[in-house]
Amino acid sequence: MQGQSQQQAYDRGITIFSPDGRLYQVEYAREAVKRGTASVGIRTPAGVVLAADRQVDSSLMEPSSVEKIHKADDHVGIASAGHVADARRLVDLARRRAQGEQLRYGQTIGVETLTRAVTDHIQEYTQTGGARPFGVALLVGGVEDGEPRLLETDPSGTDYEWQAAAIGSNRDVIQGFLEERYRPDLDLDGGLELALSALSEPEDDPVNAGDVDVATIGTDDETFRSVPEDRLESILAEIDGDESDE
């Protein structure tokens, strides 16, 4: 009994390494991300596409109340997978940090600088007693000095930069699909199509326009824009048509 409780201590305390150097709570947080519905981000020369699958369990629920894509600043959007409530805390931090940059330097914050501020905060929750890690991964997409950027945060507080990335459930399947289909010269429409196809891949059936949340940040106007549902429907219809042709 004594031995067992000793062993369990490694995964109870966030600040305690296991003998083989692992932080179990951080790894469990990554499991929480895998349980969340998927989000994808695609970087194209014309801008960044963020798309999220929002699972609505009941036909009585208002789908718009499940928020998985957030505007952090005019030129930056954030998609999440995992605990939505944890994501909202981080999104609010990013929003405040973006405005802080305007106050402090009178300039627009860079996507990488903003992501670092978020990952610094996440990291703090892997090393501090009494805390639990954030059970969420984020895709931070935006435009910086006229260049589209796409970065990911993970529960350890590490950030990665991507051309195209998937987080959440079925990540491996979707990431594999993106690796196969991604081309660096996509336009924004091509990026939208790829993002929706990628979210459709695990079920092998196009997603419903009402079940996805999609936004773009264009390189030319550097502005976050939600993609309206009728536009998603027409893209999905096209994807469906293409697949029937095959």
Add this chain to the structure above:
Amino acid sequence: MSNWNRTQSWSPESNGTADGSPSPYEPELGSLPSTGEDGANVNSTGTTTVGITTDDGVVIATDMRASLGGRFVSNKNVQKVEQIHPTAALTLVGSVGGAQSFIRTLRSEVDLFEARRDEQMPISALATLAGNFARGGPFRAINPILGGVDDDGSHVYSIDPAGGVMADDYTVTGSGMQLAYGLLEQEYEEGLSLADARTAAARAVHSAAERDTGSGNGVFLASVTADGVDIQGHDSFDDVI
């Protein structure tokens, strides 16, 4: 009883703002002193400092006198222009202590910005930050000029004690400003070369040094270009005008 419950001192938002970044009006390192300064016994630079933009860079000229209230010369060899960024310099105007601390603070901000982001701080960002510190801190008696060069070209800003930040083609601050402006209004023109701007700036400081009791004892001249900052002192105005 598990250990982690006992760690009570933790507070995730102890740094002022939720994201751990400092207040926009405060430096990253250290804190702004909370007390002001007693005017009578403080070394002030009296001063005339001039900044001029040209297509090739920025020229800054400052006199070399420190005084107590402009009535007693407390130092005859003061360098009142300092490099604070690879391609920017700031003048010391007003309280010497306030201005020196202001410069040290801005230097560390510039270095941190560069180290974290792998790019130099734009001069407009530096001007905004300097204005915030002037507004938020007790640097009441300072009125420096910031001159610098970045991807957008040459910039000169005057920063006033209340945090006002104003860009201009040329600007003057300090007790001898009317005298220096009188000369610059005659001599400044668009398209001035860097060499001609150096002469005009030195002549402006010379005019002030002749008649303003807070200014004198020679001139420091700084040239700021995309290649860096070059600062040289001259005891005699004859060398440069």
